[in-house]
Structures are given as structure tokens and as C-alpha cells.
Amino acid sequence: WAQPAEHQKRLAMSTDRLVELFLQAARGDDDSGQMHEPDQVGIDRAIAHMEMLMTSEEAAQVVAPASTFTLLGMALEEKPRLGRGAVASYKKALQLLGGNDWERCVLLQQLGAASLRVGLCEEALGWLKECSELCRRAAGHPRDVKLFQGSFSTQQTRLEFASMVEKFLAQTCMKLGDSVAAQAHASEARQLQQQLSGDAVERTSADAGAAARNESDPYKQLWAETPSEEVRLKQYRFVDEGPTVLVMLDLNEHLPIGDDASAAVTSLRQFRVTCQEKAVEIQLRLRSPDANGRVMHFILRLDPLSREIIPEDTVPRLRGKETKRRLEVKLFKREKDQKWFGDLVAELPKPEKNEKHRKVAAPKGSLLNPLSPEEIAKLPKPGTTSSDNRPSSFAPEGRQRSLSERPENECLAESKEVRRNSPTWVEQVRHERLDGHVVLSIQLKESLSDVTMDDLNLAVDDVSRAMSLTFEKCPGDVLQLALPEEKVGNLEARWRKKLKTLELRFPLL
Numbered sequence: 124w125a126q127p128a129e130h131q132k133r134l135a136m137s138t139d140r141l142v143e144l145f146l147q148a149a150r151g152d153d154d155s156g157q158m159h160e161p162d163q164v165g166i167d168r169a170i171a172h173m174e175m176l177m178t179s180e181e182a183a184q185v186v187a188p189a190s191t192f193t194l195l196g197m198a199l200e201e202k203p204r205l206g207r208g209a210v211a212s213y214k215k216a217l218q219l220l221g222g223n224d225w226e227r228c229v230l231l232q233q234l235g236a237a238s239l240r241v242g243l244c245e246e247a248l249g250w251l252k253e254c255s256e257l258c259r260r261a262a263g264h265p266r267d268v269k270l271f272q273g274s275f276s277t278q279q280t281r282l283e284f285a286s287m288v289e290k291f292l293a294q295t296c297m298k299l300g301d302s303v304a305a306q307a308h309a310s311e312a313r314q315l316q317q318q319l320s321g322d323a324v325e326r327t328s329a330d331a332g333a334a335a336r337n338e339s340d341p342y343k344q345l346w347a348e349t350p351s352e353e354v355r356l357k358q359y360r361f362v363d364e365g366p367t368v369l370v371m372l373d374l375n376e377h378l379p380i381g382d383d384a385s386a387a388v389t390s391l392r393q394f395r396v397t398c399q400e401k402a403v404e405i406q407l408r409l410r411s412p413d414a415n416g417r418v419m420h421f422i423l424r425l426d427p428l429s430r431e432i433i434p435e436d437t438v439p440r441l442r443g444k445e446t447k448r449r450l451e452v453k454l455f456k457r458e459k460d461q462k463w464f465g466d467l468v469a470e471l472p473k474p475e476k477n478e479k480h481r482k483v484a485a486p487k488g489s490l491l492n493p494l495s496p497e498e499i500a501k502l503p504k505p506g507t508t509s510s511d512n513r514p515s516s517f518a519p520e521g522r523q524r525s526l527s528e529r530p531e532n533e534c535l536a537e538s539k540e541v542r543r544n545s546p547t548w549v550e551q552v553r554h555e556r557l558d559g560h561v562v563l564s565i566q567l568k569e570s571l572s573d574v575t576m577d578d579l580n581l582a583v584d585d586v587s588r589a590m591s592l593t594f595e596k597c598p599g600d601v602l603q604l605a606l607p608e609e610k611v612g613n614l615e616a617r618w619r620k621k622l623k624t625l626e627l628r629f630p631l632l
Contacts, residue, residue: 138198141173145195145208148172160204166211174215190271192216193230196237201620206241213237224261225268228254229275232288239291244298251292258285264433267459277572282435283596286315287573294577323396323437323452342392345408350420354379356405359423361467366459368432370425370467372405372450378421383412385448391441396452398434401469402426405452429469431457546600550623556631561607563627565592576618579625583614592625 149165161169173195177188196212199205213234220227231254238247264280279287289312296305318326358377362369374384387409395406407421436455443449456463494502545552550566567574578595583606592602604627611629618625 138194141191141195142198142202142205144176145169145173145199145212149208161208163207166208169208170211170215173212178219187219187221187272189216189219189221189226189230192219193233193271193275196233200237200240206237209237210234210241210243210246223268224257225263225265226270228258228261228284229265229270229277231257232284232291235288235295236291239295239298244295248292248295248299251288251295255285255288255292258288278570279572280319280433280435282315282319286312289315290577318435320397320399320434323398323439324391324394326435327438342390345393345410345418346395348418350408351417352411353420353422356421356423359425361463363463364453366456368454368456368463368467370403370405370452370454372423372452374448374450378407380412380419382446384409385443385446387412388441388448391439391450394439394441394450396437396439398432398437398454400431400434400457401428403428403432403437403452403454405450407450425468427469429465429467430461430463433457546594546597546602548594548597548600549602552602552604559631561609561611561629561631563604563629565602565604565625565627567594567623567625569623571596571623574623575620576616576625581616581627590627 146161146169149161149169150159151165151168173192174188177191192212193216196209196216199209199212213230217227217230217234220230231250235247235251235254238244238250258281261281265284266276266278266280270276277284289308293305293308293312296302296308356372356377360371360373362371374388375382378384380387388407393408395404397404397406403425405423409419409421411417411419433455438453440451440453441448442451548568548571550568552566553562553564555562555564580593580595582591582593584590585606588606590604590606592604594600607629609629610632612632613630615628615630616625617628
């Protein structure tokens with residue numbers, strides 16, 4: 124979970140002080156000054172001491188005790204051998220928490236994950252199950268709620284949060300030896316991920332699931348047939364409604380078959396509406412009104428949208444009379460306060476002019492385009508101290524060093540930040556040579572929240588000398604990397620949580 128930028132410095136100072144007070148209370152009468160992992164008695168003593176401080180009249184007026192205990196738990200999780208203290212802090216926060224459903228969901232998820240990390244799998248299972256059930260009942264999205272008096276924020280939607288909880292449940296069941304339950308939770312996580320960009324008609328129609336299993340269902344048969352004609356639609360209307368945008372497709376007006384369009388559409392299930400963060404696709408199947416009854420397929424694609432939407436909240440509706448129907452698709456803005464002006468679809472970059480209309484410059488070094496004196500000086504000359512034939516700027520004493528001759532801690536020449544061809548979830552990629560290793564550092568975007576090493580998948584192909592890194596939240600966006608050219612040993616991977624950076628270290632042989 125991320126903290127707003129204006130709070131980060133203040134929170135860093137306050138959390139350090141909270142951890143210091145916790146450890147002082149946990150040590151009790153121990154004046155040896157040595158750092159030991161606190162036992163359960165020391166943890167209980169520290170929690171009671173912290174509760175006395177936080178629930179005082181002056182402290183409670185500044186910040187809610189539940190928020191402070193949550194902050195303490197997150198700080199303790201980052202310290203070595205204090206995981207059980209974090210679990211106790213989260214439990215106390217849960218006791219003091221008010222009635223905000225999403226705050227309770229977030230706290231239960233934190234408590235379940237912390238319990239899992241310290242080996243309390245049975246407890247973790249209970250907390251995560253309670254979190255999953257509450258998540259189904261909670262309204263809206265966690266990203267739209269002010270969490271713990273604004274100390275924390277997240278960009279996750281409800282389905283994204285629920286999918287993450289199901290993954291934690293799958294890990295917990297696997298550690299408890301229940302592989303059947305682990306597979307069920309993993310399957311549920313995949314289904315939730317599919318709903319993020321799945322068909323909004325199937326998701327919102329109450330009878331869609333039962334009808335889809337009925338082989339004689341006429342709409343299922345309609346989608347199973349091969350259309351005789353496919354038509355791309357270009358006309359539509361939209362209205363900005365504040366937090367939402369309403370896209371309207373008037374069948375008689377926007378379909379090229381006139382008034383027969385409304386007569387041929389009898390159900391919302393003749394439509395398929397799939398959404399991504401910056402794209403909407405509307406598909407329609409109907410039988411033509413002529414005697415042949417041909418299946419016609421219409422597609423309206425809005426890509427890329429001028430701003431982002433929340434795909435899982437999309438609501439399609441079939442409105443109007445039987446003789447004049449329209450499809451209304453309500454899109455929910457990711458940034459609700461932004462006004463959508465102009466076109467709904469962002470303008471694509473203009474293609475470059477035809478190459479044949481460009482003025483072709485004369486070849487360099489010709490009579491029309493002679494070389495400058497500086498360029499002539501850089502032409503190859505016979506070497507004076509060796510048999511190498513190379514440009515005069517490459518004097519033997521000033522030649523470039525090979526990778527094997529570079530200092531141990533010097534960055535490689537290709538250690539520039541890779542931005543142009545990187546996936547959207549990658550901030551930068553750096554190549555370095557450090558302490559006898561070739562290090563590839565992949566830093567993720569700062570806006571991503573709650574990322575762990577389990578969300579990243581690395582595949583290595585020794586034949587092509589290449590690696591591919593994928594991120595679970597962006598499965599189609601792959602980062603391609605090349606293996607080091609030097610002779611190296613086995614790969615070691617490390618995850619830098621605070622920096623959101625994956626380090627791939629190859630020891631030099």
C-alpha cells in the first residue's frame with residue numbers, strides 16, 4: 124500500500140519512533156542493550172503499553188488508535204525478526220477499528236499476509252477467508268476510499284483486491300497441505316482477473332450463466348454461427364455524466380440497415396461489450412431482415428480512449444421501444460473529477476509523409492556535399508605503433524577498454540536507462556558491473572502498489588541467450604532482456620521492496 128507523497132517523510136519519522144517505543148516496552152527490565160527477538164510475553168507487554176499511549180485523550184484527538192497500530196504493524200514488518208510483533212499490532216488495530224468495510228478488508232489482508240509470513244498458517248487462513256467474504260459485500264472500490272485517515276492509498280479496484288486475496292488463500296492452503304483448496308482459490312483468482320476485461324453483458328445479465336449452458340439457447344446458437352458479413356461501425360454518441368460517461372448506439376441511426384435494426388435486436392445478449400483501461404469494443408450479432416436470414420456482425424471499437432476507465436464497472440443496457448432501440452454503455456471514469464472534452468477517442472499520431480516527397484540529400488563525401496576538415500581528420504590512417512588500421516581518434520594509448528579491463532564498480536557502457544521500448548509497468552532497466560557480478564536492475568513504476576516477487580515471472584532461454592520478464596497484472600506486456608556476454612555463473616534474483624526493483628545478479632567466472 125502506498126502513502127501519499129506529502130506524508131512519506133513525516134510517516135518515516137513517526138514510524139521509526141513507534142518502533143523504538145515498541146522495542147523499549149518489549150525489552151522491559153532488560154538493560155543489557157542487546158537486540159533480541161521479543162517473545163510473546165514481551166510483545167503483549169509492548170502492545171499494552173502502546174495502547175495506553177495511543178488511547179490517551181490527547182493522542183486520540185490527533186490520530187485514531189487503529190490507524191496508528193496499522194502504521195506500527197507495517198513498520199514492524201519491514202524490520203528483521205519482528206514479524207510476530209506486526210501480527211499482534213494488526214490484531215489490536217482490528218479490535219479498535221470502526222465500521223469502514225474497505226479499511227477492515229485492507230487490515231484483514233495485511234493481518235493474513237503477515238501471519239502467513241511468520242508461519243501462522245491456520246490463523247492466516249481464517250483472516251483471509253473473512254477478508255474475502257467482506258470484500259464481496261463491500262461497496263465501491265478500495266481506491267475510492269480514504270484509508271486510515273489518508274495515511275495510505277491504493278489504486279486497486281474491487282476485483283483486483285479480491286484476486287490478490289484469493290492468491291494469498293491459495294498460498295496458505297498449499298502450505299497447509301490442502302492442494303484441492305489451493306487449486307480452487309487459484310482458479311477463483313484467475314476468474315476474477317478475467318472479469319476485469321471480460322464481457323460486461325455476461326457479467327451483468329442475471330440469466331446469462333444459465334442460458335450459456337443451454338445448448339438450445341437461440342442467442343448462444345447465434346454467436347456460434349459464422350457471420351456472412353462483418354461491418355465496422357464508426358458512428359456513436361456519448362455524454363459526460365460527471366463520474367461516468369454514457370456511450371449510446373442508436374440502432375436505426377448508427378447501423379447501416381435502417382429501421383430494420385431495432386426489429387432484429389430483441390435481447391441484450393445479442394451484444395458483447397469488452398473493456399480495457401483505455402479501450403472499449405462493442406459487438407452485435409443479428410439476422411438480416413431479408414428472406415435469407417443471414418447472420419450479420421457489427422463492431423464498434425473505441426481505442427485508445429482519451430482517458431482511463433474502470434473496466435469491471437462497465438454497465439450495458441438495452442433501451443427504447445421495439446421500433447427504436449438503443450444500446451447504452453455506462454463507463455466509469457478512473458479519475459472521477461476529470462471532465463471529458465472533445466472526442467472520446469484520443470487522436471493517434473499523424474503518419475509521416477511519403478518518403479518519395481522528401482528531399483534526398485547528396486551522398487556525404489561527394490562534390491555536392493564535401494567532407495569538413497574535422498571529418499577528414501577522422502578518416503582511417505595507418506597506426507604509428509601497431510598494425511591496426513583505425514581512425515586517428517582511436518590512438519592506441521587512448522583506446523577504449525574492454526569489459527574485462529574496466530574497474531570492478533564501474534557501470535557498463537550500456538547502463539543507460541531503457542525507456543523507449545520498455546513495457547508500461549517498467550520505470551527503468553539498468554546494467555551494472557558491481558562487486559564481481561553483472562547486475563541487471565529492473566525498477567517497476569512507482570504507481571504500482573503491493574507488488575511482490577511472486578507477481579513477476581522470469582523465463583531464460585540459454586539457446587537464444589535471452590530472458591523474458593512478465594508481470595501478472597499486465598500479462599501481455601513482456602520485457603525482453605539479453606543474457607550477459609561475459610562468462611557468468613548461476614543467476615541470483617533479489618527483490619528490493621522499497622525501491623520496487625528486481626535485481627538479477629550473475630557472478631563473473
